[in-house]
Amino acid sequence: MKAQDEGKNLKKIVGLAAADLVKDGMTVGIGTGSTAAFFIEELGQRVRQGLSIRGVPTSYQAKLMCYQHGIPLLDPSLVDRLDIAIDGADEIDYSLNAIKGGGAANTMEKVIATMADEFVIIVDHSKLVEKLAVSFPVPVEVIPAALGLVMRKVREIGARPELRMAVRKAGPVVTDNGNFIVDLYFDEAPDVYRLNRVLKSIPGVVETGLFLGMAHKALVAWEDGVEVMLASQKD
Numbered sequence: 001m002k003a004q005d006e007g008k009n010l011k012k013i014v015g016l017a018a019a020d021l022v023k024d025g026m027t028v029g030i031g032t033g034s035t036a037a038f039f040i041e042e043l044g045q046r047v048r049q050g051l052s053i054r055g056v057p058t059s060y061q062a063k064l065m066c067y068q069h070g071i072p073l074l075d076p077s078l079v080d081r082l083d084i085a086i087d088g089a090d091e092i093d094y095s096l097n098a099i100k101g102g103g104a105a106n107t108m109e110k111v112i113a114t115m116a117d118e119f120v121i122i123v124d125h126s127k128l129v130e131k132l133a134v135s136f137p138v139p140v141e142v143i144p145a146a147l148g149l150v151m152r153k154v155r156e157i158g159a160r161p162e163l164r165m166a167v168r169k170a171g172p173v174v175t176d177n178g179n180f181i182v183d184l185y186f187d188e189a190p191d192v193y194r195l196n197r198v199l200k201s202i203p204g205v206v207e208t209g210l211f212l213g214m215a216h217k218a219l220v221a222w223e224d225g226v227e228v229m230l231a232s233q234k235d
C-alpha cells in the first residue's frame with residue numbers, strides 16, 4: 001500500500017473506532033478535517049440504524065457533512081455543555097497536548113472541546129511527536145485589522161509568521177469567523193505554555209491552535225491496531 005493510502009486507511013480506522021465512544025442520548029462535539037470526516041460518516045450510519053444523538057459542529061465543513069449524513073445538529077451557541085467532543089489534530093505529544101487548526105477551525109474547535117465533559121483526539125500515529133511545533137506550525141486566528149500588529153509581536157518572540165494563503169481563491173484563507181490565520185514557524189521547540197500565554201495577550205489574536213491540557217483521551221491508529229492514550233498517564 002502507498003504511504004498516502006496507508007495514512008488515509010489509518011484515519012478511517014481511528015474515525016470508526018471513535019464512533020464506539022458515542023452512546024445513545026449524547027450531545028457530541030463534531031470535529032473538522034479528514035480524520036473527523038471518517039468519524040462523521042460512521043456516526044451517520046449509526047444514526048440511520050437508530051442511534052439517537054445530537055451533534056454540535058466545529059466548522060462549516062463538519063456542519064455540511066453532518067447534514068449530508070443525517071446527523072441532527074444543535075447550534076453551538078445554544079449549548080454550554082457536551083457529553084463528548086471528538087476531533088482530529090495536526091500534532092499531539094505524549095502528554096496529549098496538541099496543535100490544531102490545520103483546517104483553520106481551531107477557535108470553534110477549542111470552544112467545543114472546552115464544553116465537553118470528555119475531549120477525545122483521534123489521529124494516526126504520524127501525528128505523535130516528542131515536542132510540539134517543531135515540524136508543524138502553530139496556527140493563530142487573527143482579526144484582519146490586527147494582522148500587522150500580530151506579525152510584529154510574534155517576530156519579537158522569535159517566530160516566523162506566515163499569513164496562510166487560500167488554495168483556490170486569490171488572497172488569504174478566511175476562517176468561518178471571517179478572520180485570518182497566521183501560521184507560526186519555530187527553529188527550535190518553543191515552551192508551548194508560555195507561547196500560548198504570550199499569544200493570547202496580543203490584542204487581535206482570537207485564539208491559538210495550542211490545545212494544552214485539554215484532551216482527556218487520544219485514540220492513535222497504528223498498523224496493528226488503535227492505541228488508547230489517557231491524559232492520566234501523563235508523565
Ligand SMILES: O=C(CO)[C@H](O)[C@H](O)COP(=O)(O)O
Binds near residue numbers: 090099100101102106
Ligand atoms: O485541527 C483541525 C482543523 O482545524 C484538524 O483536526 C487537523 O487539521 C487534522 O486534520 P486531518 O484529520 O485532516 O489530518
